[in-house]
Amino acid sequence: MPLEIPEVVINRLPVYARALSELEARGESVVSSQALGELLDVTPAQIRKDLSYFGRFGKQGRGYNVPGLLTKLREILGIDRQWRVCLVGVGRLGQAIAEYGGFGPQGFVVVAAFDASGAVVGTRLGDVVVRHADSLDEFLKANRVDIGIVAVPANEAQRVVDRLVASGIHAILNYAPIMAHVPRDVVIRHIDPVLAMQSMTFYISRHVPPGE
Amino acid sequence: MPLEIPEVVINRLPVYARALSELEARGESVVSSQALGELLDVTPAQIRKDLSYFGRFGKQGRGYNVPGLLTKLREILGIDRQWRVCLVGVGRLGQAIAEYGGFGPQGFVVVAAFDASGAVVGTRLGDVVVRHADSLDEFLKANRVDIGIVAVPANEAQRVVDRLVASGIHAILNYAPIMAHVPRDVVIRHIDPVLAMQSMTFYISRHVPPGE
DNA sequence: GCCTGTGAAGGATTTCACAGCC
């Protein structure tokens, strides 16, 4: 696997994987880059080029074997295993995240939740009991946790991120409305609906679609 | 305003605007591209270039006037006004979105909510009463709605998007885990925490940070 | 001296277009 795969490519692979899951569920056994591209609004050349970073998965004249390519993509992305996740911040947002059923089936298991407020500490949330935020570092030292989800208010988010990083976490999903800083060996993704809305209003203010 | 502003640039402006709000709240009156860049992990040159698409807002030797630039950015983005939003899908996710307090203060007002299930139709949700999904098209014909938020299950999402588009909506925030198709004159943004997680696992699987 | 605004350079990503294979 040649080093230096563009990050944009990595970000598209999960999209391909999801589409392949659907095709597999529908019983499709082969798909061409053309057909997959139509499904996803991506050019066939882009799909082929993206996949070519990792190997040669297709067959000329036929296309890609659906379950085969899906298995490959899952391996490449590392979504062929279980990942242990902790949630920090159990306000309304944190509760919604914990109760959201979308992570579990994809192999992301919430193994602990933390909050600083006595009101929620000790309550049950999904499969876990909410712990006090003071015990975060200790817990992370004693237990394997791969990914941290941050759902605390904006003014606490950077501090929480720093603590997660200091405890050895290398991947963070941040729901707080700040662009948190992390060292270069930590991946962070931001979920920020307000920013998404604010970039759309640019276009509807003028009624000019993006990209023209 | 020169035509053809790259979409990546538009996506960064809300980030700048948010940082400026904070600086303003802290009472800062001037900021250089250097200082703003440090706050946001962006190069100063990028900030200057981005802003230069829209005009000349800085003063040599000083930097940018914080409230002045913020006002300009708000105008450019169209976030200096109120936007009327409707929510489609009032399951757990939809409820969390409606009760999430982050949209209102930014000028996004939820004016209606819709669901197909008798269990929630008629219940109060924030400031609105949930209507039956059958009345969506009729409501959109009779009332100005600028942005649609989609929070229905994946298998219904494309249909809902199509109905919103058919009713003249040009901006959609999609929480469903599908890459919905829209015509070129409609903007759509996807909020997809699972995809975000799945792109991070690539890096932590190898312990190679993004971009090297 | 400090900092913006911006052409020009450099780098990254996407698309083209076609050889090669089923």
Added chain:
DNA sequence: GGCTGTGAAATCCTTCACAGGC
């Protein structure tokens, strides 16, 4: 005939570097 894999070309985006103003 259909479709992949891939160098090469084209496009898009970022960074450089400096003239010019405060």
